[in-house]
Amino acid sequence: MRFYLCALLFVVFWSPAGLAVNPDEILKDPALEARARDISKGLRCLVCQNQSIDDSDASLAKDLRVLVRDRLRAGDSNEQVVTYVVSRYGDFVLLKPPxxxxxxxxxxxxxxxxxxxxxxxxxxxxxxQTTAALPTGAKPLSKAEEKRLADLLAEAEQ
Amino acid sequence: MTKKQIFFIAPLLVFLVLVGYFAVGLTRDPSVLPNMLAGKPVPEFSLVPLQGRDSVGFKNTDLLNDITLVNVFGSWCVACRVEHPFLMALKKQNLIPIHAIDWREEDKQAGPQWLKRYGDPYSRVGDDPKSRAAIAFGVTGAPETFLVDKKGVVRFKYIGPLNDEAWRTQLQPLIEKLRTESPS
Known part of the structure; x- marks a missing residue:
């Protein structure tokens, strides 16, 4: 019983690092690869639209990842790469709308x-605040009424 | 209008504006992206020929001096198979040169074999296994067809399999307009 429970937990909670990036795509330069990952995370996969190309296994996403890496290797800045992809697919390709x-x-x-x-x-x-102390429908005292009230109170004190 | 009425009406107005946005936004097809190339020159590309078809390949400068169609297809693409008879019929009418980007073939033989089997309506075909030209054109799926004018400017993009109705209602009128604008 215990074995089956463990097996079940293993199946439910163990998952291989869900990496769509294939080993052969990864650049040798770690700094460049980090930039590529960073850019890829912000670009929408046009096939499965709620995934980034970094997450997606779609073939077009793979080709876009390779394109991003090739452009970085050719010396493009991050902005230049993103601008290129936006010029082809529009703002929609950005997961964070501009x-x-x-x-x-x-x-x-x-x-x-x-x-x-x-x-x-x-x-x-x-x-x-202005109406809190008054019962509904009541008006605040007028000047004359306030004076009369003060007089009455003074009279009562004497 | 009293204050009370404003308090009642303002949220209602905000709600109605939201309903308006959703009514438009939720009925849009998210897979249809705007044609970013409309009115712009075709992107630079240079593709190698399909194995055994010819030796010229297909590049952007081939699209100058004539009104042309650029069709994106792949032997793996079922919708392209649906579209193919229409392209064959179009070719027979000899109305307009049809060029093609053979997109993402994993096997070099797959594209040429497919054309041998179902017919070859294309003037020039380039092999694009790594999607370079497809991405440059902003292609998201096959088939897609671009209409390019004489100056090599992209005028229109049709997403999905071309058919008689789309041809009559969308492409043909546009082609006629382009022809009267700059007759050959």
Whole structure:
């Protein structure tokens, strides 16, 4: 019984380092390879669209990984490599959308909503403060009424 | 409008805007990417010929001086098999030269054998085993077909198997327009 349980746990929790990058793709220069991995993680696989090309086993992803490495080896900067791929496939290929006019609402929207919420809360509490002590429908005392109240209190103290 | 009404209406408006965005966004097909090359010159590429087909291969400068189609196919691609009879029929009509990128063949023989078996509608064909030309064209799947004008500028990309209807409604009118713009 125990054996089967262990076997089950092994199957469930053991997984080989899920690496799509084939050994023959890896560059000899570790610094260059690290940059290639970094770029690959930000590029969308166009076949299985919610994976990066670093994660994907699709053949097009593999060819893109090799392309990224070849360009780095040829002396391209990280930005130049990414710009090349974007020029072919559009902003969609970036897993993190860039900040531009088309994505303005995407990036700024959440902050606007939070600010709107804060304003709403502030308004709500300010309104409540002025009316908190009064029963519904009651108006605050007028000047004359306040004076009369003070007089009455003074009279009572005497 | 009283304050109370604003508090009630503002969230409703925000909600409706969101519904609008989703109504458009969720009905889009994410596999159809914008044609980044539209209006731009074809990318530079130079592909070797298919084994046993010819000895010229296919490169970007072949696309100058004529309105042409560039078809991306592969012997592994089922949809290309579906498309193939249409391309054969198009070739017979002799309307426009059809060139091809034979994409990602693992076996050098696979492409030429496929063309021998099903027919060869292409003028020039280049072998692209490592997707270099395909990536330069922004190809995400096969088949894809590009319409290139006389100056070597990409005018249109058709994703998926070409057929009579797509030809009549999309490509043919565009080709006619290009021909009247700069008659030969």
């Amino acid at each position: 900040f531009n006019s088309a994505t303005l609402i995407l990036w700024v929207g959440p902050f606007l909503l939070v600010i709107a919420g804060l304003i709403a809360i502030a308004l709500f509490f300010r309104k409540n």
